[in-house]
Amino acid sequence: MSDDTRRAEIAHNLVEVQNRIAVATVLAGREVPPQLVVVTKTFPATDIAILAELGVRDIAENRGQEARRKFEECSGLDLRWHMIGQVQRKKAASVLSWADLIETVDRLELADSLHRAATTLDRTVDVLLQVSLDEPFREGRGGCRPIDLEALAHHAMSLDALKVRGVMAVAPFPGDPDQAFDRLAKMVHALRDSVPGLEVVSAGMSGDLEAAIAHGATQVRIGGSILGARPLVQ
Numbered sequence: 168m169s170d171d172t173r174r175a176e177i178a179h180n181l182v183e184v185q186n187r188i189a190v191a192t193v194l195a196g197r198e199v200p201p202q203l204v205v206v207t208k209t210f211p212a213t214d215i216a217i218l219a220e221l222g223v224r225d226i227a228e229n230r231g232q233e234a235r236r237k238f239e240e241c242s243g244l245d246l247r248w249h250m251i252g253q254v255q256r257k258k259a260a261s262v263l264s265w266a267d268l269i270e271t272v273d274r275l276e277l278a279d280s281l282h283r284a285a286t287t288l289d290r291t292v293d294v295l296l297q298v299s300l301d302e303p304f305r306e307g308r309g310g311c312r313p314i315d316l317e318a319l320a321h322h323a324m325s326l327d328a329l330k331v332r333g334v335m336a337v338a339p340f341p342g343d344p345d346q347a348f349d350r351l352a353k354m355v356h357a358l359r360d361s362v363p364g365l366e367v368v369s370a371g372m373s374g375d376l377e378a379a380i381a382h383g384a385t386q387v388r389i390g391g392s393i394l395g396a397r398p399l400v401q
């Protein structure tokens with residue numbers, strides 16, 4: 168595929184997704200649409216360059232090594248990089264080298280490791296707390312148990328190198344995203360009483376962005392609907 172064809176395809180898809188977001192925002196009775204974050208995992212840096220030209224600023228990746236390579240390839244572009252994959256504690260320093268926002272802080276130990284790594288670099292790092300919406304809870308899928316979210320939030324807030332900006336979640340699959348994001352909205356509501364400054368609710372992907380926006384997502388993470396199908400083996 169030529170660069171021009173790819174550019175036209177991405178531009179077309181981007182407008183369609185922006186329209187879906189606009190419609191969902193109106194239907195939700197909201198005035199401000201959520202921030203669009205484009206998930207570029209498995210796609211080349213040339214696609215990220217096209218997205219940047221089309222005005223996209225927020226890019227998400229889920230694997231440290233791949234992300235870091237693309238981050239370097241895109242060094243001239245003014246982008247904000249989101250980490251949306253699971254982070255191993257020993258990779259805390261490495262993820263700080265490229266990510267502006269780490270959306271997947273889901274355990275106390277990881278919060279501690281990120282805090283230590285950021286402190287060593289004499290900087291702070293923006294984070295979201297990931298909560299699991301799986302019922303029953305499934306170990307290893309990422310996200311803390313809902314019952315542990317408040318304790319995680321208080322712990323992360325006590326670490327001065329971490330700036331806790333909000334919460335992130337993935338709807339269960341298969342499952343009803345509407346029901347799952349309704350539970351998420353209630354958790355966020357409960358948490359806001361005791362944790363100030365929780366502005367970001369990162370929820371919604373290609374298949375369920377409407378449900379997420381209906382339940383208050385301030386940020387949606389869209390891959391396939393903009394960039395096309397990913398290879399099955401990632």
Ligand SMILES: *Cc1c(COP(=O)(O)O)cnc(C)c1O
Pocket residue numbers: 206208229251252337371372373374388389390391392
């Ligand atoms: C891959 C991924 C997305 C994007 O999913 P699409 O269905 O391609 O839009 C969003 N969030 C997370 C955490 C992901 O891993």
